[in-house]
Amino acid sequence: xxxxxxxxxxxxxxxxxxxxxxxxxxxxxxxxxxxxxxxxxxxxxxxxxxxxxxxxxxxxxxxxxxxxxxxxxxxxxxxxxxxxxxxxxxxxxxxxxxxxxxxxxxxxxxxxxxxxxxxxxxxxxxxxxxxxxxxxxxxxxxxxx
Numbered sequence: 001x002x003x004x005x006x007x008x009x010x011x012x013x014x015x016x017x018x019x020x021x022x023x024x025x026x027x028x029x030x031x032x033x034x035x036x037x038x039x040x041x042x043x044x045x046x047x048x049x050x051x052x053x054x055x056x057x058x059x060x061x062x063x064x065x066x067x068x069x070x071x072x073x074x075x076x077x078x079x080x081x082x083x084x085x086x087x088x089x090x091x092x093x094x095x096x097x098x099x100x101x102x103x104x105x106x107x108x109x110x111x112x113x114x115x116x117x118x119x120x121x122x123x124x125x126x127x128x129x130x131x132x133x134x135x136x137x138x139x140x141x142x143x144x145x
Contacts, residue, residue, distance in 0.1 A: 025140030028094070032135070040135040046120040052098075053116045062113040069100045069111065097123035 032040045032048050056064055056072045064072065076098060096102055103111040103119050129139040 023137055024142075025135075025137045028135070028140075029137060038136065040124075042121055042124055042133070045124055045135070046117055049116055049120050049123070050113070053113050057113070064100075064111045064116070066109060072098070073100075093126045094123075097126050 029038065029040060032044055034044045034047065053064065056068050056075075058068055058071075059065075076095060080095065097119070100109075100111060102123075103116050105115050105119065124133065124135060127135050127139055130136075
């Protein structure tokens with residue numbers, strides 16, 4: 001994976017980086033809110049998850065195998081280490097929704113693009129603290145976790 005690809009992947013995976021703004025979830029909203037309306041919809045999550053999947057599918061076979069998922073996990077772990085300060089459990093719920101266990105719905109040890117995309121709604125539901133069907137800044141932070 002090229003340095004640019006890793007940096008692009010980190011940008012898409014940074015749901016927690018808000019040190020400059022001080023508002024939990026703001027960097028995630030900035031990166032995943034494609035229409036700029038302050039909320040991240042199912043359509044936006046689906047598109048971005050597709051982008052993330054393609055970045056880590058190194059052999060381009062529309063499936064993330066164990067080795068590709070290790071790289072994905074390592075990239076997410078580095079992102080969490082660099083950007084996870086003070087964001088409540090919203091960040092943990094978000095990271096869970098990107099794991100192999102969450103996305104391998106047929107339990108074959110790999111995650112197909114179809115599985116990853118199909119889990120977009122479940123991922124939103126896991127993070128969507130207020131149940132409005134979208135991810136907003138209100139879904140992050142310490143209160144109500």
